[in-house]
Amino acid sequence: MTSWRSFVASGFMTLLMFGCGDTANPPSDYTQQVVQESNVAQLLNEVQATQKVDSLFREGNKLLNLHKYRDAIVIYDKVLATKPDFAEAWINRGNALTALGAFNDASASYESAVKANPQAHEAWYNQGNIYSRLKRYQEAVLAYNKAVTIKPDKEEAWINKGIALSKLRRFPEAVAAYDKAIIINPNKDLAYYNKACTYALQNNVDASIENLQKAINLVPNRYRKLAKSDSDFTKIRKDKRFQELLN
16 A cells, blocks of 8 residues: 655744834843844744655655656655655655565665654555565564554555465464454455455365355455456365355
8 A cells, every 4th residue: 555645844933023122232132132033044944944845745746646656756865865754755755666666675665664753554564565575474464563553443454464474374363364354344355355265275165155255245246256266265166165156
């Protein structure tokens, strides 16, 4: 999942009013006035810098939406040169790198995001997806765990955690992960389908067909087509009930 989040600068400016006396200000007053004016100038500079970062970030997001991934990365790099702790920019930079197939670089970008903000569940989720692509399933499970600890209702993370666990042949844990997604969204068709696959891998025909039926009820054409060629169903493919379900 790509996660594109808009950053809106929320700065404020304080206008300092200086009174006019009949005589010149004493030295102590003058010193205080200079400090105050310096603070205003600093605040203005900070606001301008924030606005520039915000504008660049939005530009990068537009390029990302247009699938101009290399151009987006150039812009995100400019953002991060000014604001290296901008987690959202690291995340979207990682998304662009993922789209280009640069998975190791994307992983490093997501790692920088969670260093900047350990609560960035999008970064943990995307990192899990990278590890899954690289078949580093143990690490993927750990990343998804981080994501759902921060955001327990992140159904996509529960589903992808289930897939990684299934790849590790930790089938009961995989089913439990899919069940979490279903609790969050009882109409999550993909969770039912993946449960069906997991049960089929264990040769549990009844449970597999029950969950495949639920997936087909929600999205008939998609799951009938998928199940016909999905190797996860090899062990139960000759079962009459399975064949009838696909016709």
